[in-house]
Amino acid sequence: MQTSIQVCKLFGIPVRLHFTFLFIFFAIILAFANWSPADSRIPLGLGGLDLSPFMRYLLSFIAAILFFFTLLLHELAHSLVAMRFGTKIHSITLFFFGGLAMMEDIPRNPAKEWRIAIAGPLMSLALGGLLLSAYLVLRSLDPAIYHPIGILVMTIGIFNLMLAVFNLLPAFPMDGGRILRALLARRMSFLKATRRAALIGKIFAFGLVIMGFTRDPFSFILTGRWETNFWLPLLAIFLFMAAAEEERATATFATLEGIKVRNVMRTEGTTVPENITVTELVKAMLADKTTEYAVVDANGNLRGFVTMDRVKKIPALQRDVLRVSDVMLPYDGFVDVLPGDAPASEALKRMLHDKKGILAVIEETGDDLIGIVTRSDLSFYLEMLHGSAPE
Ligand SMILES: [Zn+2]
Structure with a gap:
């Protein structure tokens, strides 16, 4: 609101x-x-x-x-x-x-x-x-x-x-x-x-x-x-x-001090191709047990992000017709990516300002996609740190 x-x-x-x-x-x-x-x-x-x-x-x-x-x-x-x-x-x-x-x-x-x-x-x-x-x-x-x-x-x-x-x-x-x-x-x-x-x-x-x-x-x-x-x-x-x-x-x-994005990112089941249908996307989410993906083109370049929230808005009848590229949040330039060695606090800061709640992680040298970080990844990691570090 x-x-x-x-x-x-x-x-x-x-x-x-x-x-x-x-x-x-x-x-x-x-x-x-x-x-x-x-x-x-x-x-x-x-x-x-x-x-x-x-x-x-x-x-x-x-x-x-x-x-x-x-x-x-x-x-x-x-x-x-x-x-x-x-x-x-x-x-x-x-x-x-x-x-x-x-x-x-x-x-x-x-x-x-x-x-x-x-x-x-x-x-x-x-x-x-x-x-x-x-x-x-x-x-x-x-x-x-x-x-x-x-x-x-x-x-x-x-x-x-x-x-x-x-x-x-x-x-x-x-x-x-x-x-x-x-x-x-x-x-x-x-x-x-x-x-x-x-x-x-x-x-x-x-x-x-x-x-x-x-x-x-x-x-x-x-x-x-x-x-x-x-x-x-x-x-x-x-x-x-x-x-x-x-x-x-x-x-x-x-x-989060001293912790890098690389330490909190997710590396398995993190991407989907842009040309699959929404129905196929939902299947992939169930198989990978995830609700967020980075969307990539045929060459593996980042095109955007798609989350369960976006999928929920699509009526059942359209899910076989619409493709991931039709429903994704398009890639928005440098605010959407962080290199693996960036501080994790930077990821948190961006998520506090940006409603997307997901970031792509790239190699420190070059721009190969190596993982994603979501808001839930960060809060899960923080929970674990709080649990493991006595006051
Ligand atoms: Zn004042």
Whole structure:
């Protein structure tokens, strides 16, 4: 299922909106339109101000758009620093609790990682400072107590300052957690540093749950009253899952360290000719007890891939007529092949980005096909490694 849509491209990076971002977008509009500035220490929201409903919601809509842009600038700051270090940025996605810059090959160099991590909070801090200064200027020009534009500018400014502070908390997977991991990784292995930073993140998430159900410091700062805040436990669930996921992914890549594609590939019953019918293909699958093949032409050259999923879509009547070449996923150039001595982690990386889930393996010298690797081969191999290596 497509859960996000691309809205634009900045510096060549696709910017995507996740469907959950819509909720936060409308929540901001509603909150900003109705929250009364007289209710808090820092005047936020347009509630109670003498505005027409149109003006009120127009300004709230602008607030939500500004919120979107400042969040995007935060992610863009991470991305631009990463790009300077030669890291490819897959996309920037904005979703419920914020943004995420999807990077390929985040450098495992602590000095680079902490610079990438700190760029976002620094951007938010700068934006917050800039907007609050703008608020002070507006205030001096028009000293009316609650000026809607002033409140708008200040709200986004405060939001950015909070974003910076919150992100700097040393809890993985937030930016502060990444900075912490980079510092830890100077003294221990990357995996161990990840585990420790993730543990701190989980403890922090647990603390958020308790705060949410009892005393929320954020509402205290804003209103001067200790209140409960059920957003915090929700945020905690998200943090906990993200910390666990980062730990798992890092452990997986660490497990594969030193292992070559040659070690995980399959060499028996790996190819079928492109000109056999789908019925014959199904027979071959049953005989070889496999569900994936590399498809080759008469000269043994790679033409594409075919899997059981493709076959399932073919109605029984057409299976005697259609040939493998009609139903295969065509060969897509270098993204589909790896030499035998390539790291197995590279195969995993490609499979995470590509839905195909199958790669052809070729000789290190020359381009003779020597095997295939599928997603299930990799997970089976990882299972075995986990089983054989005590913690
Ligand atoms: Zn960030």
